[in-house]
Amino acid sequence: MRADLHVHSSASDGTDPPAEVMRRAAQAGLDVVALTDHDTVAGHAEARAAAGRLSLLPGLELSCQLGGRSLHMLAYLFDADQPELAAELARIRDDRVIRARAMVDRLAGLGVAVTWEQVAEIAGSAVVGRPHIARAMAASGAIASPREAFTRDWIADGGRAYVGRYALDPVRAIGLVRAARGVTVLAHPRAGRDTYVPDEQIAGLAAVGLAGVEVNHPDQSDNERDKLLALVHDLALVATGGSDDHGSLTGHRLGAETTAADAYEALVSRARPGGSVP
Ligand SMILES: [Zn+2]
Ligand SMILES: [Zn+2]
Numbered sequence: 001m002r003a004d005l006h007v008h009s010s011a012s013d014g015t016d017p018p019a020e021v022m023r024r025a026a027q028a029g030l031d032v033v034a035l036t037d038h039d040t041v042a043g044h045a046e047a048r049a050a051a052g053r054l055s056l057l058p059g060l061e062l063s064c065q066l067g068g069r070s071l072h073m074l075a076y077l078f079d080a081d082q083p084e085l086a087a088e089l090a091r092i093r094d095d096r097v098i099r100a101r102a103m104v105d106r107l108a109g110l111g112v113a114v115t116w117e118q119v120a121e122i123a124g125s126a127v128v129g130r131p132h133i134a135r136a137m138a139a140s141g142a143i144a145s146p147r148e149a150f151t152r153d154w155i156a157d158g159g160r161a162y163v164g165r166y167a168l169d170p171v172r173a174i175g176l177v178r179a180a181r182g183v184t185v186l187a188h189p190r191a192g193r194d195t196y197v198p199d200e201q202i203a204g205l206a207a208v209g210l211a212g213v214e215v216n217h218p219d220q221s222d223n224e225r226d227k228l229l230a231l232v233h234d235l236a237l238v239a240t241g242g243s244d245d246h247g248s249l250t251g252h253r254l255g256a257e258t259t260a261a262d263a264y265e266a267l268v269s270r271a272r273p274g275g276s277v278p
Contacts, residue, residue: 001261003032004254005057006074006187006214006242010124011035011043012061013131015247018043019050021254026054028255032264034059034076034242039092040127041080061187062177063092065167070157071186071197073173074214074240077271078182085180088168093127095166100128106161107133107154112142130155131249146249157194174209183271185212185240190228191219199231206235211270216241216257218250238266 008014009021016024018035021043025033034057035047044058058080062073078085104116114136122139123132134149143149150156168176174184186205189197202213215228216239232239241257244250259267 001031001264002029002255003034003057003259003261003264004028004030004242004245004257005032005034005059005076005185005240005259005264005267006036006061006217006244006257007033007254008037008061008244008246009035009043009047010126010247011040012037012127013129013246013249015249018047021245021247022047022050022052022054022056024252024254026052030255030258031055032057032259033254034074036061036074036076036242038127038129039063039089039096041089042125042127044080060089062173063165063167064170064173066170066197066201069197070167070195071170072188072195073168073170073177074185074187074242075173075177075182076185076267078177078180080180082176082180085176088176092166092168096128099163099165100130100133102163103130103133103155103161104136106163107137107142110161112137112161113140114142131246170205171208174205178209181271183211183267184209185214185238185267186210187214188217188219188244189213190221190224191217202231203235206237210237212238212240212263212267214242215239216259217244218253218257219244238263238270240264240267 009018032055036059059076064071118136134146138146152159240259243253243256245254
């Protein structure tokens with residue numbers, strides 16, 4: 001069984017619509033795919049309709065912050081209509097618009113000819129994010145390709161035009177998702193200097209109900225994966241994996257990283273004790 005539990009679509013900052021993501025997932029030989037767009041479940045219906053023989057695991061990637069650092073939390077199998085969770089997701093999405101507008105203003109101040117209208121048009125119905133601003137910057141000729149926007153000169157974390165955002169406390173995120181009958185997995189805790197989550201913090205999250213840690217991720221070295229596996233074992237958590245595919249933005253890599261069958265089953269049974277694997 002091949003399960004990729006971390007995939008984005010154009011419902012957030014991926015480049016491919018959900019149906020296309022599912023088509024590519026089938027092509028990549030996957031059996032299970034989790035659609036985990038940032039702070040939205042808007043892509044789930046289209047993905048489900050296009051799933052065919054694939055199992056779609058409904059998911060989400062929540063923007064969180066701990067000790068002044070950003071941290072991403074994957075959530076699965078929750079009830080998206082649960083009022084508290086739905087309200088929190090709406091708040092995060094509203095803030096994304098405020099923040100994107102503020103970054104566009106800063107770019108204008110730096111002489112970049114990008115307008116909010118252009119960014120909004122590129123984002124369309126998607127949850128607006130930095131990749132949409134990056135594409136507008138490239139279209140304006142300020143940079144040669146969207147990737148170049150993610151430097152300290154522009155909109156990388158701490159960059160000249162960067163604006164921080166409202167983000168959930170991860171302990172609250174875990175509680176919200178649990179209240180909605182779902183499970184949480186800490187995303188890519190060792191993917192880089194800006195996103196390093198130390199052992200003690202992971203243990204703290206495990207103590208309040210974290211179900212798993214994403215061990216297999218393209219940006220995590222073998223050395224970090226080994227250390228995470230040992231920690232996951234000590235804390236009795238589930239080790240997951242996913243490609244974090246964003247379509248052409250990351251290079252198509254669906255299925256490049258996967259979750260083992262027993263880990264997938266363990267994750268599902270934490271959300272649905274005694275229930276069946278979807
Ligand atoms: Zn992430
Ligand atoms: Zn992601």
